[in-house]
Amino acid sequence: MNSNNAIFLLLLSVVLLPLYASAAARVGGWSPITDVKDPHVVEIGEFAVSEYDKQSKSELKFVTVVRGETQVVAGTNYRLTVTANDGGKSKNYEALVWEKPWLKSMNLTSFKPASNGRFL
Known part of the structure; x- marks a missing residue:
């Protein structure tokens, strides 16, 4: 894996992880x-x-x-x-x-x- 791909994957995970965590917290939880x-x-x-x-x-x-x-x-x-x-x-x-x-x-x-x- 070249450094550009590694940086892209790292940035993608930084962007997507909070979105995934937020969605996971809502499933089964109460929303107003x-x-x-x-x-x-x-x-x-x-x-x-x-x-x-x-x-x-x-x-x-x-x-x-x-x-x-x-x-x-x-x-x-x-x-x-x-x-x-x-x-x-x-x-x-x-x-x-x-x-x-x-x-x-x-x-x-x-x-x-x-x-x-x-x-x-």
């Missing part, structure tokens, strides 16, 4: 949702409240998504703080929804009152 008004994020929030109502025989009414994070798994986990009306009072809830878009499938994994507006 920057646009909670995105129609798909709102759909996930509406699904979470609706599914919770079905499972618990509650009558919560979806209001909005306050904040959220996503996690890439075999599909995507959405960890959302949603606001819902409960008997005329607005309350925040933490919802975890697992979506497999290629199957057009969503599952409500967890739904509970939010604690101090923070994810647990």
